Amino acid sequence: MFGTEPNxxxxxxxxxxKPGERILSVADGEGRNxxxxxxxxxxxxxxxxxxVGIAKARALASSQGVAVNFTVSDCDAFPWPEAAYDGVVxxxxxxxxxxxxxxxxxxxxxxxxxxxxxxxxxxxxxxxxYKTGGPGVASHLYRTRPIRNVAPGPSRRAGxxxxxxxx
Numbered sequence: 001m002f003g004t005e006p007n008x009x010x011x012x013x014x015x016x017x018k019p020g021e022r023i024l025s026v027a028d029g030e031g032r033n034x035x036x037x038x039x040x041x042x043x044x045x046x047x048x049x050x051x052v053g054i055a056k057a058r059a060l061a062s063s064q065g066v067a068v069n070f071t072v073s074d075c076d077a078f079p080w081p082e083a084a085y086d087g088v089v090x091x092x093x094x095x096x097x098x099x100x101x102x103x104x105x106x107x108x109x110x111x112x113x114x115x116x117x118x119x120x121x122x123x124x125x126x127x128x129x130y131k132t133g134g135p136g137v138a139s140h141l142y143r144t145r146p147i148r149n150v151a152p153g154p155s156r157r158a159g160x161x162x163x164x165x166x167x
Contacts (some may be wrong), residue, residue: 031057
């Protein structure tokens with residue numbers, strides 16, 4: 001649906017990780033982001049609720065000669081390991097209503113190692129004015145303050161850092 005090239009925000013911010021580090025790609029879809037991360041020498045776990053999407057992701061990883069640990073799962077059922085990841089990638093995961101989003105961000109925060117990075121991209125309510133895509137439900141759009149309240153930060157997990165971009 002989105003092609004095989006990684007999201008540009010991810011590409012421009014992936015330099016926070018070094019080859020060999022462990023990354024989780026949340027709601028990964030057809031694998032364009034996870035496969036690209038694996039091509040950068042990262043150890044990548046990825047999950048998505050769509051069996052069809054994961055099948056396409058596995059085929060993409062195979063065609064690129066990289067290994068990604070793919071799992072078919074929804075956000076609540078995924079076995080979020082504690083302090084296991086150097087990075088968590090969440091690109092336009094705005095299918096989540098506010099209660100699910102809060103649980104999802106808590107899971108992501110808990111899964112980051114101290115010093116790990118959450119790279120998150122999403123839309124703010126301003127996107128509704130543009131009418132160019134993204135979620136059409138205001139409650140699914142990001143506001144910086146609530147995200148910072150649940151996203152990793154020095155007061156929430158020692159040394160964890162967050163990079164936010166909201167269009």
